[in-house]
Amino acid sequence: MTAAAATIPGRKRGAGSNADALLGMLLVAPIVLVMAALVFFPLADTFWDSLHRVNPMQPGTPFIGLANYTNMLTDNEANTSWFNTFLYVVIAVSVETVVGIAGAALLNQVKVGRRWLLAAIILPWALPGVVNATIWLWIYQPGAGLLNGILVAFGLPFDNHVWFNDKTSAIIAVVVVHIWRMLPLTIVIVLAAMQSIPGELYEAARIDGANRLSMFGSITLPLVRSAIAIAMTNSTVAAFNFFDEAWVLAGSSLDTRPILVQIYLEAFQNLHFSYGMAMSLVVTLVSLAVSLVYVVRVYRNTRLE
Amino acid sequence: MRKLSFASGIALAVLAFVVPALADDAKPLAGQSITVLLPSPQGATIAADFEKATGIHVDLQTLTWDDIRPKLVTALLAGTAPADVTEFDWSWTGQFAAAGWYLPLQDVIDKDTVADIGVAKIFTVDDNLLGVPYTNDFRVMLVNKKHFADAGITKMPTTLDELVADAKQIKAKGITQYPIGLPLSPTEGASTSWYLLTKAEGGDLFDKDWKPLFLTPDSAGYKAMALELQMLKDGLVDPASTGLKDSQINDTMFAKGLTSIMISGEPGRLGQMNDPKQSSVAGQVEAIVVPTASGTTRSYGLPEALGIPKVSQNREAAIAFVKWFTSKQFQIENYANGVLPTRTSALADLNAAGKLQSGDALVAQSKTVEPLFAQGTPTWYPQFSSAVNTAINGVAKGQLTVDQAMKNIADATQKAMTQ
Numbered sequence: 244m245t246a247a248a249a250t251i252p253g254r255k256r257g258a259g260s261n262a263d264a265l266l267g268m269l270l271v272a273p274i275v276l277v278m279a280a281l282v283f284f285p286l287a288d289t290f291w292d293s294l295h296r297v298n299p300m301q302p303g304t305p306f307i308g309l310a311n312y313t314n315m316l317t318d319n320e321a322n323t324s325w326f327n328t329f330l331y332v333v334i335a336v337s338v339e340t341v342v343g344i345a346g347a348a349l350l351n352q353v354k355v356g357r358r359w360l361l362a363a364i365i366l367p368w369a370l371p372g373v374v375n376a377t378i379w380l381w382i383y384q385p386g387a388g389l390l391n392g393i394l395v396a397f398g399l400p401f402d403n404h405v406w407f408n409d410k411t412s413a414i415i416a417v418v419v420v421h422i423w424r425m426l427p428l429t430i431v432i433v434l435a436a437m438q439s440i441p442g443e444l445y446e447a448a449r450i451d452g453a454n455r456l457s458m459f460g461s462i463t464l465p466l467v468r469s470a471i472a473i474a475m476t477n478s479t480v481a482a483f484n485f486f487d488e489a490w491v492l493a494g495s496s497l498d499t500r501p502i503l504v505q506i507y508l509e510a511f512q513n514l515h516f517s518y519g520m521a522m523s524l525v526v527t528l529v530s531l532a533v534s535l536v537y538v539v540r541v542y543r544n545t546r547l548e
Numbered sequence: 549m550r551k552l553s554f555a556s557g558i559a560l561a562v563l564a565f566v567v568p569a570l571a572d573d574a575k576p577l578a579g580q581s582i583t584v585l586l587p588s589p590q591g592a593t594i595a596a597d598f599e600k601a602t603g604i605h606v607d608l609q610t611l612t613w614d615d616i617r618p619k620l621v622t623a624l625l626a627g628t629a630p631a632d633v634t635e636f637d638w639s640w641t642g643q644f645a646a647a648g649w650y651l652p653l654q655d656v657i658d659k660d661t662v663a664d665i666g667v668a669k670i671f672t673v674d675d676n677l678l679g680v681p682y683t684n685d686f687r688v689m690l691v692n693k694k695h696f697a698d699a700g701i702t703k704m705p706t707t708l709d710e711l712v713a714d715a716k717q718i719k720a721k722g723i724t725q726y727p728i729g730l731p732l733s734p735t736e737g738a739s740t741s742w743y744l745l746t747k748a749e750g751g752d753l754f755d756k757d758w759k760p761l762f763l764t765p766d767s768a769g770y771k772a773m774a775l776e777l778q779m780l781k782d783g784l785v786d787p788a789s790t791g792l793k794d795s796q797i798n799d800t801m802f803a804k805g806l807t808s809i810m811i812s813g814e815p816g817r818l819g820q821m822n823d824p825k826q827s828s829v830a831g832q833v834e835a836i837v838v839p840t841a842s843g844t845t846r847s848y849g850l851p852e853a854l855g856i857p858k859v860s861q862n863r864e865a866a867i868a869f870v871k872w873f874t875s876k877q878f879q880i881e882n883y884a885n886g887v888l889p890t891r892t893s894a895l896a897d898l899n900a901a902g903k904l905q906s907g908d909a910l911v912a913q914s915k916t917v918e919p920l921f922a923q924g925t926p927t928w929y930p931q932f933s934s935a936v937n938t939a940i941n942g943v944a945k946g947q948l949t950v951d952q953a954m955k956n957i958a959d960a961t962q963k964a965m966t967q
Contacts, residue, residue: 299624299625299646299647299649300643300646300647300927301646384788385786385787385788386788403787403788405787405788405790405791407790407791408787408790408791408944408945408946409945410947493791494733494734494735494791494793495734495735495934495938496733496734496938496941497734497938497941497942498945507618508934511617511618511621511622512617512930512931512934513930513931513964513967514621514643514647515967516625
């Protein structure tokens with residue numbers, strides 16, 4: 244009896260587990276299929292092609308091993324583009340994170356008309372990159388540009404100043420436009436996390452004599468850490484995929500050329516498709532590797548023990 | 549009366565059956581449909597006019613010139629037709645010929661047409677005519693004759709020294725702050741201006757073995773780059789030109805009277821510049837033949853053609869469109885849309901009728917038009933052009949000397965040739 248009683252529920256649990264597992268697999272199957280068809284297969288196919296010479300101007304597609312990858316190391320233009328891209332990533336992610344948290348904290352204090360403020364703030368992110376860049380192109384214009392106009396109004400010698408004639412100011416000018424577009428998303432993500440923090444925590448801290456700054460450091464920041472990590476992942480991927488603003492503002496100028504513009508030129512201008520594919524895969528891998536740091540942090544912070 | 553009406557009715561009934569049959573004979577491809585991809589803008593009635601003439605329906609798609617090439621390359625590499633008839637720029641000839649993407653047209657386009665369109669040879673590779681030129685883009689100089697007159701200049705420049713002296717005089721008189729329009733951005737327009745000045749300095753870019761001819765300080769290419777830098781240093785060229793395409797200089801500076809000379813002027817722009825709706829300097833703009841170091845003008849062609857991808861499923865109708873679009877009659881009509889005819893006969897007729905703006909200068913310059921590359925456009929042209937405009941941009945920003953720029957171009961070209 245004891246044995247039977249022990250066996251039957253066990254058998255039932257086993258049957259139930261199998262059914263649950265099957266249901267789980269069925270539910271996951273569509274996304275697995277979609278990911279396999281639209282992500283993993285194209286990735287594998289791109290990698291395979293990158294090991295061949297795919298150039299429509301030359302006959303055949305012979306296997307060339309890792310030549311496309313090793314060529315990258317000695318490609319001066321690609322190296323300059325990589326350097327620019329890393330600069331964009333470091334500047335954009337740092338500024339978006341710090342200013343994004345500050346902006347979210349400020350918005351979190353606003354009690355009246357917050358949704359209208361949010362709607363206004365989100366506007367640059369909602370606009371296409373090309374539109375943002377075109378607006379900023381007018382702002383940066385040497386003659387009638389708004390920026391020079393404001394600086395001249397303050398008595399500064401910026402009449403007809405050309406911002407893109409100097410590498411440092413050109414990089415800053417381009418990355419500012421990217422930050423302008425991506426910052427709202429960081430604000431929204433972090434703000435959503437801040438709004439989910441129970442008010443009782445702040446109430447208790449106040450009773451214990453905590454001031455605003457210590458509450459921000461001891462309660463707010465730790466509890467929005469996951470959201471910050473998600474926002475940073477998003478900022479990192481967006482900075483690695485930087486194209487529109489740099490292209491509209493400075494074209495193919497080496498001073499500001501990000502790696503995606505270099506890939507575009509190799510693939511569509513020079514018709515070196517497999518070289519472009521190799522570079523694309525490296526960008527994907529580097530972007531994933533950097534993002535993985537944040538993702539692992541998110542996992543550690545959010546997993547259930 | 550009733551009899552007449554009856555007879556008329558019978559006659560009409562007969563005609564109703566006969567005329568469509570005759571029309572079908574005259575329009576053997578009527579009812580077919582093709583797609584055509586051209587740079588914007590194009591004449592508004594092209595599709596309707598062609599359908600009226602041939603019965604073939606045209607889905608005319610237009611994109612900005614810069615956006616066409618990626619669309620073509622992506623589709624053609626995938627083995628699909630981006631359109632049945634597409635834009636085919638002179639600078640793509642080497643690459644597209646090597647890729648074998650376009651249908652040779654020498655057997656379907658009559659020899660008289662090819663003879664009438666001199667620049668057709670730019671699109672001919674190994675005796676295969678890959679595109680039929682429809683717009684005759686070569687380089688002249690566009691000048692604002694009012695600015696010249698206001699500066700007290702009565703004779704247009706024929707040498708580069710005179711050109712610079714005139715520009716200095718215009719600047720000194722305060723007529724324009726930057727009299728010379730010259731793109732210095734990393735774009736194709738900066739390259740094409742340097743090519744023109746290299747020709748104007750009396751030289752060429754490469755010898756017959758593709759060895760660069762611009763490396764020594766006494767070479768034409770070197771002198772052309774040095775001249776560009778000097779004009780910038782002398783304040784004749786706007787420093788903001790490092791970020792401006794040629795089209796932007798045309799639209800935002802020359803057409804607004806902010807500059808007096810377009811170094812690398814497009815004949816097709818004359819209509820736009822002298823149209824009060826599009827230009828603040830309408831009636832003031834004329835073309836002059838390119839001033840050179842020696843005083844004997846030179847120029848080169850950058851024509852655009854119509855090509856038919858080999859994978860097009862509607863070849864016959866596509867060929868019919870190419871023939872119609874490049875016919876003498878249509879070229880004369882299409883001049884109203886700012887498209888300069890490629891047919892010598894059409895140019896001559898327009899000039900004789902007094903319809904060609906700056907006609908004498910254009911006809912005189914068209915006789916001097918050379919291909920940029922005597923051996924044909926090389927497959928590595930895009931890398932070469934990119935190296936050229938990147939170097940020009942670097943020189944203009946003070947990041948490179950002329951010497952370094954020339955070496956960079958030669959190195960990049962050498963690398964591209966070996967790939």
